[in-house]
Amino acid sequence: MAALRIITDGGTGSSGGSGPDPRRILVIGGGIAGQAVVERVRERDTHVAITLLCGEDRLPYDRVSLSRILAEGEDASVLQLRPEAWYADRGVDVRLGSRVTALDADAGTATLATGEVLTFDRAVLCTGSDAFVPPIPGTDAPGVEVFRGPEDCEAIAAAVTAADAGRAVVIGGGLLGLEAAYGIATLGCPVTVVHLMDRLMERQLDAGAAALLAPAIEGLGVDVLLETSTTSIDAGPDGRVAGLTFADGTALRAGLVVVAVGIKPQAELARASGLAVERGIVVDDRMVTSHPKVLSVGECAQHRGVCHGIVAPIHEQAAVAADTLTGAADSAYLGSIPSAKLKVMGVGLVTAGEASGEREVLVADAGVYRKLVVDAEDRVVGTVLLGDTRGAELLLEAVRSGLEAPDPLALLAAASAATAAELPDAAQICNCNGVCKGDILKAITDGDLGSTQEVVSVTRAGAGCGSCKPLVTELLAHARGGAVEEATYLCPCKKLTRADIAGHVRDGGLQSVSEIATACGAGRDCGACKPGMAYLVSEINGNQHREERHARFINDRVHANIQNDGTFSVVPRMRGGVTTPAELRRIADVADKYDIPTVKVTGGQRIDLLGVRKEDLPAVWEELDMPSGHAYAKSVRTVKTCVGTTHCRFGLGDAMGVGIELETAMEGLYTPAKVKAAVTGCPRNCAEAYVKDIGLVAVEGGWEIYVGGAAGASVRKGDLLATVDTADEAQRVALAFLQYYREHADYLERTYTYMERVGPEAVQAEVLDPEKQEEYLERYRIAKAACDPDPWKERHAPATPKQFASLDTAPALLPVGPPAGAEA
Amino acid sequence: MAFRSAWVPVGRAEDVPLLEGRSVTVGPQRIAVFRLPSGWAAIDHACPHRGGPLADGIVADRCVTCPLHNRRYDLRTGMQVGGDDRVATYEIREAADGTLELLVPAALMVGTEDLAQSAPLGSGV
The missing domain is CATH 3.50.50.60 (FAD/NAD(P)-binding domain)
Structure with a gap:
């Protein structure tokens, strides 16, 4: 069968086009500008033939976010603006690595480096810019x-x-x-x-x-x-x-x-084609160059003497160019107000418009600088916000609209205290998903939404990085005329909490997610709550529930962690972070044999094989011959250890031995959210037990048990739950706490949030009381006995048809292992 | 040659569990096939956002959630829930012998000549 290929819409340069519409627009340059022009044209005209020529060997990507590649180690593919299929679906003939060497505007032809000649009715030059390299001797040296x-x-x-x-x-x-x-x-x-x-x-x-x-x-x-x-x-x-x-x-x-030091508009092709070029390619208000058949958009274009080097004007220019090209509207580009946001962690900086002018008001304090610039007619023309960017949405909108501000100081003061209510409807609240205030208010009214969680679920505002969630809550409170009823719904669609659904499960003796759906409708509308319900029904039934894979996230269907390109990561169990030469050899052999692109040592002291194709998972597991590390699941992950008394001259406790025992006791259990643990042999804390969900620390004469620690998105030292005499007692307390957490926390609620919510005394009263502790341990043993310690065994007995395959590929055949349970 | 839309066999019904999806390649396109309580649905496999594998998503009665960034699509209309993106939808049916057949639009018939078992139906989509 044919591999994915991009459909070319009809012939090029001949009359053999497939559609009835012979018009052809040629977009030269596959940057943000070229992509924006293609999108705006397609929105206005679904028929006209569009060819997009990308000089680079990649589809258009978000150059603005380039620093993410460097600062966050993101892969370049993350920045790609649209997937390959997008172009095919919209009949856009996109060509990679295609450079135009000559453009004849009168004849309507473009010659590629390959010698191929393309014809066009209209061409749009989106050639962008190059880095400007000043004439300093030595800039050509390697490095x-x-x-x-x-x-x-x-x-x-x-x-x-x-x-x-x-x-x-x-x-x-x-x-x-x-x-x-x-x-x-x-x-x-x-x-x-x-x-x-x-x-x-x-x-x-x-x-x-x-x-x-x-x-x-x-x-x-x-x-x-x-x-x-x-x-x-x-x-x-x-x-x-x-x-x-x-x-x-x-x-x-x-x-x-x-x-x-800056950019230099790339206008060589335009210049060679006889178009008017000054600093950039000269365009009029309709984005047309000196030749009526040729337009230009983006950093290469010079409009009213200005070449813009930022992204916002590109989108405004592309919309006007699309109107000009399709005749959809008679619009004009009148220039843009420059604005900038420094994308550097911990330094808040937003600027728009002029940094100085007729009248300026300023509030400055240690590390904070907030300024508003107003012209002679009292209109807001610029703002600089550094260190404290509160109210940026409000002030940017004021600059954009040229708001009249006779008392600019009052506006600046109001902005720092600006509530969500005062933002204009057009103000963007969620920058990740591009959701405006107006969208959110409409969703709240239309859907009668009552909690932040519902608003996030419906509008997707706050579903990206989450930094705008407080603003979303504020908007909700304003729209509802008061404080927000923040019930945490397990199923926001049906407004059912964890307690509501647990009641249905207990009262009805329900065994599966489908039975819950039948009983109360949860999980049928959007399905987002199904993994939470799958956990709840398994926990209440002591893991003797009826497992339904459709209720599980893909990670729990194929027992591996999905990555940004649809491949998976494989982390074998390596208890206590202790391995053997034989295991390391097998891991190395598997990585070689399956061309695994990345082998990474994790923070949890084990080894991650990344970039494994779904269909290779069963064979990879078979050859690793190690159990699943559950690194993909809301479950007990690892127990990190130091070498303890085995080798360390400061060691007070057998950290490796206790850690391996504890991991063996906890592995295979699912939990409301992931649980990371550590056992460390002395208070020097080399295994970082103070910042784990469960941490055991050997001290002189005994052991300390810490719970609710974190060192990820939140950093929190765990609460000291108890100090006991022996490692066995410490493990009993740890396991009783684990079971207590499994029974009480909301789905996706980490131990650190839970401990903050209920406080350590409430937990101690349950977990340290001898009678209650024994009850928790008894329920732990029941759940543990019924759990699946190694789901990777499904390589021999798949849980569903084509579990690891596509409809059109045969599942990998593996030798059938011993019957399930034979080794138990 | 000019291609016309046609019903093309894409797999076996028993290979798609209830409320799950499986993907299949048809011509130049990967398509996700879902078994719903109310019947079958087929949409593009790649999420328009970042190309996430929609056949691997969690399925509710009528929508699927992309496993990468939780974008949600209505399986009947292809429209993104709470957004403006959309994915293509395809007609799909189960034949009496359990074969799943997809109505492949003309634009996707490139490279599928060998697949088309039945005579092309109608003149287009």
């Missing part, structure tokens, strides 16, 4: 990079991780340079920003804000050198960059130099 594309990020990351990188230097203290420097600092490399001007980001900031930004940037481990002009980049004996020399005669050693 000098620009910061423009994913390849540059890879080169920078590679140079930084090279053993002898030493210091990195970023030339340029603008938005791009600071983001590059932050990314490099995140990789653990000392970095210096060298800037020609007397202040950072001089295009967006006034002197006051810039003076506060520099120490904030330095606080991230980035050195800043202002008013420093680089006269040469110097190579070492091996020809690679070794340092820089400055105009004042001083020098700085550096193993990596990143040039990020």
Whole structure:
């Protein structure tokens, strides 16, 4: 069968087109601008033939977020704007690695580097820009990079991780340079920003804000050198960059130099084609160049003397260009108000419009700088918010709309106290999913929503990074005219809490998620609560429920963790983080044989094989011959250990031995949310037991049990639940707590949230009371006896047809193992 | 040659458990097939957001949730729930012998000539 391929809509350059519509639009350049033009045209006209030529060998991606590749180690594919199928579905003929060498606007032809000639009725030049490299001697030496594309990020990351990188230097203290420097600092490399001007980001900031930004940037481990002009980049004996020399005669050693001083509109093709080009390709208000058949959009275009280098204008220009191309409307582009947001962790900076002007009001405090600029007619024309960006949505909207503010100080003060209620309906609340205030209010009214969780579920505001959730709650409270009833629903569609559904399960003796759905309707509308109900029904029935795979997340259907490209990660159980040479050999052999792209040591002291195809899972498990580590599930994960008394001269307890015992006792049990544990042999705490859901610490003469610790998104030292005499007692307390947590916490509620909610005394009263402790331990033993310690055995006996395969591939055949339970 | 839409066999009904999905390649496209309490549904396999595998999603009575970032699509209309994206939907039926047959639109018939068992129906989708 044919592999996925992109459909070309009819012939090119001939009259053999398949559709009745002979018009053809050629979009030259596959950046954000080219993609935006294609999208806006398709929204207006579903028939016209569109060809998108991408100079790079990749589909359009979000260049604005480039620093994420560097700072967060994201894969370049995460930034791709649309999946391959999107183009096929919309009949867009997209061609990768296609560079145009000549454009004849009169004839309507474009010649590709391959010699192929394409015809067009209208062409749109979206050639973008190149990194501007100033004429400094030495910029061509190996080790000098620009910061423009994913390849540059890879080169920078590679140079930084090279053993002898030493210091990195970023030339340029603008938005791009600071983001590059932050990314490099995140990789653990000392970095210096060298800037020609007397202040950072001089295009967006006034002197006051810039003076506060520099120490904030330095606080991230980035050195800043202002008013420093680089006269040469110097190579070492091996020809690679070794340092820089400055105009004042001083020098700085550096193993990596990143040039990020700005961009240069890419207008060569336009110039060679005889179009009017100044700094960029000159366009009118309809985005048409000096030739009526050719338009231009994005960083390469020069409109009313301005070339924009930020993303917002691109979208505004693309909409006008699409109107011009399709005749859908008679619209005009009148320019954009520049705005910028520094994407650097811990430094809040938002600017829009002018940084100084006729009248300025300013509130400045330690590390905080908030400024509003108003013109002679009292209209808001600019804002700078540093260190405290409260009210940014309100002020950006004020700049955009040119709001009249006779008392700007009052507006600035109001903004810092601005409640969600005062935001305009058009203000964007959730930047991840692009949800405006108006969308949220409408959803609340239309759906009679009563909790934040419901609003998130319906509108998807807050479903991305989650940082806007407090704002969503505020909007909800305002819309409902008071405080929000924050019941945590397990099934928001039917407004049923965990307690409601548990009542149905107990009263009706329900055994499965389907029976719950029949009883009260939960799980039938959106299905989001099905994994939570699957856990609840298994917990109440002591794991003797009827398992239904449709109620489980894909991870629990195939017992592996789904990754961003649809492949899976495999983590075999390695109790206490203790392994053997034989296991390591098998892991190495499997990684070789199945071309596993990444083998990573996890934070939980085991080994993760990433990038495994679903259909390879059974064979990978068979050859690993190790049990599942449950790294994909809401379940007990690992027990991290130090070497304890076995080897350590400070050891007070047998951390490895106790850890392996505890992991064996807990493994295979599902929990409301993941449970990480550790056993450490002395209070030096090498196994980090203080910040685990369950942590055992050997002390002189006994053991301490900590619960509710965390060192992930939240950092919290666990609560000391008890101090006991022996390791056995410590394990009993730990297991009783585990069972208590399994029975009481809301689904997805981690122990640290639970402990904050109920407090340690309530937990101690249950878990440490001898009688109750024994009851918890008894229910733990029942659940443990009925749980499946190694779901990877399903490689021999799949739970569902084609569990690991597609409809059109045969399941891998594996030798049938011993009958289930034979070894128990 | 000009392609016309046609019913094409894509797999066996018993290979798709109730309220689960399985994927299949048809011509240039991967398609997700779901068994619902009310019958069968078929949509594009790739989520328009980041290409997540929709056949691996959690299925409720009439919608599926992408396993990568929880985007939700109505299986009858292909519309994103709470958003503007959409996925293509396809007609699918179970033949008397348990074969699943998908009505493949003309645009996807590239490379499926060898699959089309029955004569093309009608003149288009």
